[in-house]
Amino acid sequence: EDKVVQSPLSLVVHEGDTVTLNCSYEVTNFRSLLWYKQEKKAPTFLFMLTSSGIEKKSGRLSSILDKKELFSILNITATQTGDSAIYLCAVLYNTNAGKSTFGDGTTLTVKP
Amino acid sequence: DGGITQSPKYLFRKEGQNVTLSCEQNLNHDAMYWYRQDPGQGLRLIYYSQIVNDFQKGDIAEGYSVSREKKESFPLTVTSAQKNPTAFYLCASSTPGLTGELFFGEGSRLTVL
Numbered sequence: 404e405d406k407v408v409q410s411p412l413s414l415v416v417h418e419g420d421t422v423t424l425n426c427s428y429e430v431t432n433f434r435s436l437l438w439y440k441q442e443k444k445a446p447t448f449l450f451m452l453t454s455s456g457i458e459k460k461s462g463r464l465s466s467i468l469d470k471k472e473l474f475s476i477l478n479i480t481a482t483q484t485g486d487s488a489i490y491l492c493a494v495l496y497n498t499n500a501g502k503s504t505f506g507d508g509t510t511l512t513v514k515p
Numbered sequence: 516d517g518g519i520t521q522s523p524k525y526l527f528r529k530e531g532q533n534v535t536l537s538c539e540q541n542l543n544h545d546a547m548y549w550y551r552q553d554p555g556q557g558l559r560l561i562y563y564s565q566i567v568n569d570f571q572k573g574d575i576a577e578g579y580s581v582s583r584e585k586k587e588s589f590p591l592t593v594t595s596a597q598k599n600p601t602a603f604y605l606c607a608s609s610t611p612g613l614t615g616e617l618f619f620g621e622g623s624r625l626t627v628l
């Protein structure tokens with residue numbers, strides 16, 4: 404059975420801290436791994452990772468994929484209260500349907 | 516502006532009633548999806564559709580039904596057969612052959628009284 408496991412499930416930090424969110428997966432027919440941020444309702448896309456070892460970066464956020472060890476990490480440096488959200492990891496299957504399996508998410512709370 | 520519109524945002528229903536959630540997109544995406552989100556859990560796939568007049572069951576399709584008569588529209592009916600319908604429902608669309616990222620609507624929160 405395909406699995407996507409995120410850790411930790413929740414995390415509380417203070418502004419300025421650096422956090423690392425983890426996502427491991429066991430799926431057949433892997434195509435890509437995607438990270439989304441869900442602040443209130445609609446998740447928004449952060450990164451898509453397809454190749455191992457290539458870091459994707461956007462401002463204070465960065466992510467990398469290890470296809471040998473089957474995991475990805477999402478780093479957030481110098482956290483701000485606006486980073487408080489649920490961070491979702493999803494694996495996209497290599498089919499035409501665009502089907503994805505999501506992890507349970509990591510709830511990040513950044514305190515002032 | 517292009518996007519996905521879900522309605523209603525909040526919905527209450529009594530046990531035994533069917534309810535239909537609307538999802539409309541103007542992104543010209545071929546594929547559309549319905550996900551369910553429960554507290555402390557990620558998104559679970561209910562149904563998805565790659566093209567008009569075709570759809571497939573996801574991981575938790577029991578008690579739900581869909582239709583895809585138009586490219587822009589993918590309504591979800593929560594039937595009385597769904598044992599635990601109270602949840603947050605998210606509709607999404609994508610262009611699987613190009614990028615694969617999902618574009619989400621704002622969601623519909625269904626509460627069964």
